[in-house]
Amino acid sequence: xxxxxxxEVSDPKAEPGAAVTANPGGIAEPAAAEPAAAAGDPGxxxxxxxxxxxxxxxxxxxxxxxxxxVAALAATLAVVAVVILIMGADPFRVAEVVIESSTGDxxxxxxxxxxxxxxxxxxxxxxxxxxxxxxxxxxxGQLYAGAIAAAAVALTVSPEMPSTLAxxxxxxxxxxxxxxxxxxxxxxxxxxxxxxxxxxxxLTFIAILAADYVVRVLWPxxxxxxxxxxxxxxxxxxxxxEGLVTIAPIVAxxxxxxxxxxxxxxxxxxxxxxVGFNARTARASGISSGRVAVWTFVIGGAVAGLAGGxxxxxxxxxxxxxFSPNYGFLGIAVALIARLEPLWLVPxxxxxxxxxxxxxxxxxxxGLSSALGDVLVTIFIISLLFFGLVKLPTARxxx
Amino acid sequence: xxxxxxxxxxxxxxxxxxxxxxxxxxxxxxxxxxGIEGVMLIAALITAMVMSAVDxxxxxxxxxxxxxxxxxxxxxxxxxxxxxxxxITGIVFNIFALGLTxxxxxxxxYLSEELQRTLPDVAIPLLSEIPWVGxxxxxxxxxxxxxVLASLVVFHLLARSWFxxxxxxxxxxxSAVVSTGRDVRRVRFAAVIFACAMAGIGGxxxxxxxxxxxxxxxxxxxxxVALAVVVLARWNPFVTVIACIVFGMARALQFQVENLGVxxxxxxxxxxxxxxxxxxxxxxxxxxxxxxxxxGIPFIPPGKSWAQLTFERLRERFxxxxxxxxxxxxx
Numbered sequence: 039x040x041x042x043x044x045x046e047v048s049d050p051k052a053e054p055g056a057a058v059t060a061n062p063g064g065i066a067e068p069a070a071a072e073p074a075a076a077a078g079d080p081g082x083x084x085x086x087x088x089x090x091x092x093x094x095x096x097x098x099x100x101x102x103x104x105x106x107x108v109a110a111l112a113a114t115l116a117v118v119a120v121v122i123l124i125m126g127a128d129p130f131r132v133a134e135v136v137i138e139s140s141t142g143d144x145x146x147x148x149x150x151x152x153x154x155x156x157x158x159x160x161x162x163x164x165x166x167x168x169x170x171x172x173x174x175x176x177x178x179g180q181l182y183a184g185a186i187a188a189a190a191v192a193l194t195v196s197p198e199m200p201s202t203l204a205x206x207x208x209x210x211x212x213x214x215x216x217x218x219x220x221x222x223x224x225x226x227x228x229x230x231x232x233x234x235x236x237x238x239x240x241l242t243f244i245a246i247l248a249a250d251y252v253v254r255v256l257w258p259x260x261x262x263x264x265x266x267x268x269x270x271x272x273x274x275x276x277x278x279x280e281g282l283v284t285i286a287p288i289v290a291x292x293x294x295x296x297x298x299x300x301x302x303x304x305x306x307x308x309x310x311x312x313v314g315f316n317a318r319t320a321r322a323s324g325i326s327s328g329r330v331a332v333w334t335f336v337i338g339g340a341v342a343g344l345a346g347g348x349x350x351x352x353x354x355x356x357x358x359x360x361f362s363p364n365y366g367f368l369g370i371a372v373a374l375i376a377r378l379e380p381l382w383l384v385p386x387x388x389x390x391x392x393x394x395x396x397x398x399x400x401x402x403x404x405g406l407s408s409a410l411g412d413v414l415v416t417i418f419i420i421s422l423l424f425f426g427l428v429k430l431p432t433a434r435x436x437x
Numbered sequence: 438x439x440x441x442x443x444x445x446x447x448x449x450x451x452x453x454x455x456x457x458x459x460x461x462x463x464x465x466x467x468x469x470x471x472g473i474e475g476v477m478l479i480a481a482l483i484t485a486m487v488m489s490a491v492d493x494x495x496x497x498x499x500x501x502x503x504x505x506x507x508x509x510x511x512x513x514x515x516x517x518x519x520x521x522x523x524x525i526t527g528i529v530f531n532i533f534a535l536g537l538t539x540x541x542x543x544x545x546x547y548l549s550e551e552l553q554r555t556l557p558d559v560a561i562p563l564l565s566e567i568p569w570v571g572x573x574x575x576x577x578x579x580x581x582x583x584x585v586l587a588s589l590v591v592f593h594l595l596a597r598s599w600f601x602x603x604x605x606x607x608x609x610x611x612s613a614v615v616s617t618g619r620d621v622r623r624v625r626f627a628a629v630i631f632a633c634a635m636a637g638i639g640g641x642x643x644x645x646x647x648x649x650x651x652x653x654x655x656x657x658x659x660x661x662v663a664l665a666v667v668v669l670a671r672w673n674p675f676v677t678v679i680a681c682i683v684f685g686m687a688r689a690l691q692f693q694v695e696n697l698g699v700x701x702x703x704x705x706x707x708x709x710x711x712x713x714x715x716x717x718x719x720x721x722x723x724x725x726x727x728x729x730x731x732x733g734i735p736f737i738p739p740g741k742s743w744a745q746l747t748f749e750r751l752r753e754r755f756x757x758x759x760x761x762x763x764x765x766x767x768x
Contacts, residue, residue, distance in 0.1 A: 125540070173524045173525070173528075175524075175528050226717070226720075226721070230721060230724045231724060232717075232720045232721065232724060233665075233668065233720065235471065235524055235528075235664075236661060236664055236665045236668070236716065236717075236720060237717055237720065239658065239661045240658075240661070240665075240713040240714075240716045240717050241713075241717075243657075243658050243710065243713045244710045244713050244714065247706040247707075247709055247710040248706065248710075250706050251704050251706040251707075254704075254706075255704060364532065364535075367528070367532050368532075370525070370528060370529070371529065371532075374525065374529075406540070407539065407540035407541075407542075407543040407544075409535075409536045409537075409539035409540040409543075410536070410540045411536070412532055412533070412535065412536030412539075413533060413536040413537050413540060415532075415536075416529050416530070416532050416533035416536060417533065419529045420515070420526065420529055420530070420533070423515075423519075423521045423522065423525065423526055423529075424515065424519055424521060430522045430525060
């Protein structure tokens with residue numbers, strides 16, 4: 039019966055192949071490559087990766103996971119179908135409406151692409167800290183902070199400034215605004231070891247209220263709950279006029295690639311993964327977990343802020359009260375679907391954007407609430423977690 | 438004026454208090470249940486529905502409790518038996534609950550329009566006649582007194598009972614529970630159900646005692662505030678009562694802005710944000726709190742799981758393998 043305690047065992051349910059290859063590498067790695075990583079040399083690629091990279095074992099892993107993926111999908115679809123039936127609609131019709139009203143014509147397709155861009159960025163804001171076992175659940179607040187900063191910059195710069203200078207300035211403002219908001223949570227985690235989940239959630243509520251204040255007092259526009267419109271030279275350029283698509287999706291893809299490069303090929307990314315694998319071992323080999331906390335939250339906050347900036351500049355063209363329908367929280371879901379891999383964020387975000395835009399059609403066509411989209415998505419995530427398809431660092435009480 | 442704020446504040450503190458008292462038990466058992474926000478929200482909606490259907494406080498309250506227990510069984514299964522990441526599962530559950538209640542609410546919008554009555558205040562005989570304190574503290578509705586009693590119960594359960602001993606051991610050193618022959622997961626499962634039941638009552642009080650009706654995102658982060666209160670109070674039920682009242686008062690200020698004199702010029706958003714700011718500041722002061730060492734770490738018992746054993750037995754039965762000894766009694 040008893041073969042010692044399993045208190046420290048984080049994941050004995052992993053497939054044998056993955057467990058054998060992943061664990062020794064993950065534990066031995068930090069000690070071996072520590073000097074190069076500590077020196078922060080971006081060129082020094084860690085010799086051993088946490089996961090097997092050879093094609094064979096990857097394929098094998100994928101095949102081993104296949105039955106569970108199928109089970110998760112089947113279970114999810116069944117649960118969702120039952121929910122839809124209870125609400126008195128036909129599940130097949132709902133699926134049809136969702137696909138139709140998210141990709142059917144240029145306008146909705148453009149909307150889907152825009153939202154996919156935003157969700158990629160908020161997904162990145164969640165994925166990078168998650169890799170270190172730090173739970174940045176405040177991307178929503180960082181999004182608002184970025185939007186406030188972007189609106190403030192856009193409304194203060196001179197309307198005569200050339201647009202090639204004004205737009206980057208606005209987006210830089212968004213980046214800084216989000217980063218500052220992330221820094222509060224990450225810094226409090228690093229300096230005082232405050233629970234980052236509670237702090238980042240509280241900061242979300244505060245950021246939403248701060249946006250209300252800016253809208254109501256600083257740049258009010260009549261009675262409508264939004265600021266004055268930002269001048270035309272600060273509006274991000276369109277790349278597809280028919281679908282009203284701005285540069286946002288391009289920025290998002292670039293950010294995802296940069297995130298991949300950071301995680302895979304930079305010293306900081308290596309430290310992030312090391313802390314995520316085993317904080318104690320990482321600390322013992324000289325990696326500062328506080329530094330990782332600060333950096334992951336600053337980077338995460340910055341990309342979430344950028345998403346907010348891209349909404350203000352190009353979509354709403356002003357700061358609107360409560361403009362985000364949970365983009366930040368959906369980012370968590372996107373990051374989980376992508377299994378915290380930055381490059382997979384892009385397709386994952388697109389699927390979510392389809393659900394989000396498509397569920398607007400539900401209200402009109404099927405008579406279901408558009409909030410059902412969130413229900414659908416969360417059931418899917420929960421079943422992914424339930425079937426162990428997403429591997430996460432253990433939720434520790436302390437770091 | 439201060440008296441009004443304290444009186445309102447105590448009223449607003451009650452839902453948080455219920456949720457926080459439950460969370461103490463869950464966290465002491467090693468499970469951080471961020472899903473209390475969602476539990477409160479779902480329980481609040483069902484309570485409001487039942488209340489508008491039967492117009493009976495007791496039945497509605499029991500409905501909230503029932504929802505809490507039902508959700509607790511599911512969440513406990515997720516957290517404890519499936520070993521799912523507690524923080525992410527909790528957060529995702531909260532988004533689920535917000536979506537679900539918003540979707541259901543579109544079918545029940547009458548709930549916000551028809552303003553239902555809230556529980557009547559009960560003045561405790563002698564005590565309410567104490568000049569100053571009496572008016573504020575002893576003229577609340579019955580949920581507040583019940584919550585204070587519940588803090589006694591939680592204290593007794595945690596510090597003076599066998600159940601509490603196992604709960605604390607499950608959060609401190611699960612292997613110690615194993616060595617007594619108990620099942621760690623069963624202890625934690627019970628703790629999560631208890632926590633969700635209490636959060637369910639919290640959601641019910643939110644409707645029956647505070648808001649009087651349901652609306653989209655009625656909880657607005659109060660479940661998360663309860664999480665912070667637990668850390669601030671260092672898992673002590675009595676300190677939790679005091680801490681919740683402080684938070685309630687921070688929330689009460691936004692309804693009294695016009696009476697605040699010099700401070701009346703401070704933007705209303707600051708007053709609404711005050712409880713959230715207070716939460717962060719409170720965490721700074723509570724930074725010495727020592728979390729239960731096993732908090733957030735799923736426990737995987739040694740040996741084969743019940744499902745594995747059942748599967749093997751079935752396989753043997755159908756493939757004609759040798760009969761196995763009966764299932765080990767899972768105490």
